[in-house]
Amino acid sequence: MNRKAELLGEIVDNARDKAPxxxxxxxxTYTMIGESFELEVGIDxxxxxxxxIGGPIGFPPAVQQLRDLMYIPGHGTWFTLHLRIDIAxxxxxxxxxxxxxxxxxxxxxxxxxxIYPRDIVPQWMLEEIAESHRLASESNEPAxxxxxxxxxxxxxxxxxxxxxxxxxxQAKARAFGFTPTEDGLRYxxxxxxxxxxxxxVVTYSEVDVDGFELRKVEVFDDGTTxxxxxxxxxxxxxxxxxxxxxxxxxxxxxxxxxTEISPSAFQVExxxxxGW
Numbered sequence: 001m002n003r004k005a006e007l008l009g010e011i012v013d014n015a016r017d018k019a020p021x022x023x024x025x026x027x028x029t030y031t032m033i034g035e036s037f038e039l040e041v042g043i044d045x046x047x048x049x050x051x052x053i054g055g056p057i058g059f060p061p062a063v064q065q066l067r068d069l070m071y072i073p074g075h076g077t078w079f080t081l082h083l084r085i086d087i088a089x090x091x092x093x094x095x096x097x098x099x100x101x102x103x104x105x106x107x108x109x110x111x112x113x114x115i116y117p118r119d120i121v122p123q124w125m126l127e128e129i130a131e132s133h134r135l136a137s138e139s140n141e142p143a144x145x146x147x148x149x150x151x152x153x154x155x156x157x158x159x160x161x162x163x164x165x166x167x168x169x170q171a172k173a174r175a176f177g178f179t180p181t182e183d184g185l186r187y188x189x190x191x192x193x194x195x196x197x198x199x200x201v202v203t204y205s206e207v208d209v210d211g212f213e214l215r216k217v218e219v220f221d222d223g224t225t226x227x228x229x230x231x232x233x234x235x236x237x238x239x240x241x242x243x244x245x246x247x248x249x250x251x252x253x254x255x256x257x258x259t260e261i262s263p264s265a266f267q268v269e270x271x272x273x274x275g276w
Contacts, residue, residue, distance in 0.1 A: 007069065011062045015028060015083070018057055030080065079099045098122075113129075186260065187263055190257070200237075202219040212240075215229030
């Protein structure tokens with residue numbers, strides 16, 4: 001067995017070992033650019049579909065090792081790995097083109113080129129890197145001062161506590177190089193369907209090792225956002241008092257799509273919503 005097959009076997013075995021009892025099919029999409037990553041997980045069982053929030057499958061070391069192994073000097077390596085696993089075996093598909101998720105582009109691409117140098121850089125990569133440099137230079141302007149103080153976790157007026165919301169481009173530039181201050185933090189996005197006026201369409205959460213939320217961003221159907229964390233929260237958004245489970249049963253939460261995202265991707269959403 002060659003090394004590529006060995007690493008794929010380790011990734012597949014990890015998924016099978018960590019999937020819930022009674023699974024019938026596991027679909028994984030690993031996206032990696034530089035040191036940033038995202039993982040999408042879908043699991044079917046004999047009783048119906050389960051949604052995994054990153055944790056049950058996770059990023060085994062073999063994923064990074066496989067990307068390193070498949071690097072061709074001067075030509076780069078893959079950005080996405082799609083895996084479909086069932087009882088009989090597994091199928092793989094590698095993606096070398098522009099990833100769909102724009103939150104991992106720009107600054108992450110420049111880092112990727114440092115790790116996996118290319119003799120000829122695709123035009124789309126050059127354009128994304130140039131744009132990230134432009135945004136980074138704009139973000140060097142002094143940030144607006146935060147107004148007011150934090151009032152004992154009370155519901156607070158948005159403008160009294162949180163900073164001015166940045167554009168997404170500004171947020172991407174300022175999120176450059178973001179690293180968590182604690183070990184073991186996870187970052188999760190949760191998309192809900194069907195949409196309603198009062199329930200957030202998308203939730204982004206920063207979660208500690210015990211599953212408790214530290215920071216949260218909620219996006220509502222009308223386009224407004226809410227944030228919670230750092231000892232304060234906006235009117236409609238609060239931190240969950242219960243830990244986030246590793247696996248969520250859609251029969252209880254139908255239509256939810258959970259994805260583990262990178263720290264920098266969460267930080268973009270936090271800054272764009274007015275966090276600091």
